[in-house]
Amino acid sequence: MKQKTAVSWNSMIDGYVQNEDAEEAMEIFQKMLDEGFQPTNVTIMEALHACADLGDLERGKFIHKLLDQLKLGSDVSVMNSLMSMYSKCKRVDIAAKIFKNLQGKTLVSWNTMILGYAQNGRVSEALSHFCQMQSQNMKPDSFTMVSVIPALAELSVTRQAKWIHGLVIRTCFDKNIFVMTALVDMYAKCGAVHTARKLFDMMDERHVTTWNAMIDGYGTNGLGKAAMPMEPGITVFGAMLGACRIHKNVELGERAADKIFELNPVEGGYHVLLANIYYTASLWDKVAKVRKMMMRRKGFRKLQAAV
CATH class of the missing domain: 1.25.40 (Serine Threonine Protein Phosphatase 5, Tetratricopeptide repeat)
Structure with a gap:
């Protein structure tokens, strides 16, 4: 130029x-x-x-x-x-x-400070600023909620979890996918994994991070397969793999695919989903590897295009 x-x-x-x-x-x-x-x-x-x-x-x-x-x-x-x-x-x-x-100060200023405290493990300061913000008639937005909820999750106190959940409902953020995902994660970290699962099931839409929060929540609470029924787990992990394709999350997609393949699915569509995730990320070696897996699978007489 x-x-x-x-x-x-x-x-x-x-x-x-x-x-x-x-x-x-x-x-x-x-x-x-x-x-x-x-x-x-x-x-x-x-x-x-x-x-x-x-x-x-x-x-x-x-x-x-x-x-x-x-x-x-x-x-x-x-x-x-x-x-x-x-x-x-x-x-x-x-x-x-x-x-x-x-x-x-603007709402962004308050959000920046609340998130800064939360990210640095200074939970009490994050909550204090959240309360100060409201006392100054500054209404929180979804970003505020997504910043403060993880701070409460670190405290692992169910009473405060219910308080922020009530505030989410009163401020009409209970339809926001990221706020609800933060609540799922918070309840799981508070040990209220069944409440987390109820919220998860109530959500009309789930981001890939929502699936991750729920599955990690079961793992953290030592409930594993018994709590989030993995039979037929292929349905759960198949939906998760689909979400990973939409949101281009390779790492979580691989985790979901590993679980699916352990269950030895009859359908080959899951291989196609995984190949598409790799394709979007330009991971050509892995695309080729999945295609070879598809060719080896019994019942695959004709390799369908992965992309």
């Missing part, structure tokens, strides 16, 4: 961040600085996002100094990104100081 602008630099940095290549995003950011372009608030937020993904505290501090020089400290969105970076780099104490001095 002959004439680069801040917008074109930002697009490149954002592209790498969105594609989970944070290191390359930081290299582009540094090149932008080296060529004399002045970062915008968008540039700074993207660079902070990359630093957070890398857990790179030193470069994060450098960007902090840079945004001060650019007088972006009054930009709430930039400061939210800064808090998130410090929290993910295990310096939630610095994030807390920024939050305390921040003027014009």
